[in-house]
Amino acid sequence: MSSRAAWSRRGAVVAGPAWPWGVACLGLLASGCFVDAIGSLASDGGAGGAAQTTSSSSSAGQTTTSQTSTSSQTSAVSTGGMGVGGEGGQGGAPCPDHALELDGDDLARFNDEAVNISDDFSFGAWVYPIQPPWYQAMDGELSFVFIIDHADVGGHDGYLLGFGESSDNGQPIAAVFTYPFGSTCTAQAPIAWNKWVHLAARYNDDIGGDDLFLYVDGLEVESTNCSAPPPVGYDGDLVLGGYGLDDNQFFVGAIDDVYVKKGGPVADIDAPLTCNGLVAAFDFEAGPSSLCAAPSITLALDAAPADPEITCGP
Secondary structure (H helix, E strand, O other): OOOOOOOOOOOOEEOOOOOOOOHHHHOOHHHOOOOOOOOOOOOOOOOOOOOOOOOOOEOOOOOOOOOOOOOEEOOOOOOOOOOOOOOOOHHHOOOOOEEEEEEOOOOEEEOOHHHOOOOOEEEEEEEEEOOOOOOOOOOOOOOEEEEEEEEEOOOOEEEEEEEEOOOOOOOOEEEEEEOHHHOEEEEEEEOOOOOOEEEEEEEOOOOOOOOEEEEEOOEEEEEEOOOOOOOOOOOOOEEEOOEOOOOEOOOEEEEEEEEEEEOOOOOOOOOOOOOOOEEEEEOOOOOOEOOOOOOOOEOEEOOOOOOOEEEEOO
């Protein structure tokens, strides 16, 4: 699945609060908490640009997380693309590929100890991000959106993948967070709206070097030497489309080929997703169940109207 088509939208969206490392980092724009420059954004099949990025690590006692309240806001969102969607392919042809569509208040989740990996793991997905009306430049807010969440941000446990904006400029910055031994560790890189992009992360404890790696379209774009060793432990839900503990900071767009892998390199984005070496893998071709037979994992889609849909992609 190396190329993707445009995605048509129907969506209602919900405003979301700040970056998951909390208020402490929001006041440090000049000190390297965020990406220094957006640079060139990803093009179709590209690697996400070459902006200069910086990363920060902080102990649980030094970094606090603020979760502000969210307010519901309904707006039509459309990419003006090829009009794909629904259960059939274009022109009545069989559906070539399915994906999970989320419209800004949807969540899908499961709980299984197989994804509670404390050391040496990777995870990722194909993502089609659409800019919500609340994610705007110069609106006085630095928003963050969760894509894959397996974390207690306030408790500094687990790992997550999402995107936020830098310097209130309205542009998405992909970011992976891990919380080894209660410390915040992150890697970041710019992406673009309304384009399929593969985002993946790898955590591998290395006392003498970098521990956390972010990949955009299969290429390593950022790495970080985390300040603390593992474990990266969390036994709560793995959630797609938002922050599961507070049911907010929702994603708008489509997600496909979600996987979690214990150890080893990230998955090959040019090969079909299989369960070989993975602990969870969702291609959505046969519904919300994982491709992995052992353990058998099925995503629970939240009840309507806040329910994601498995729809026909390109």
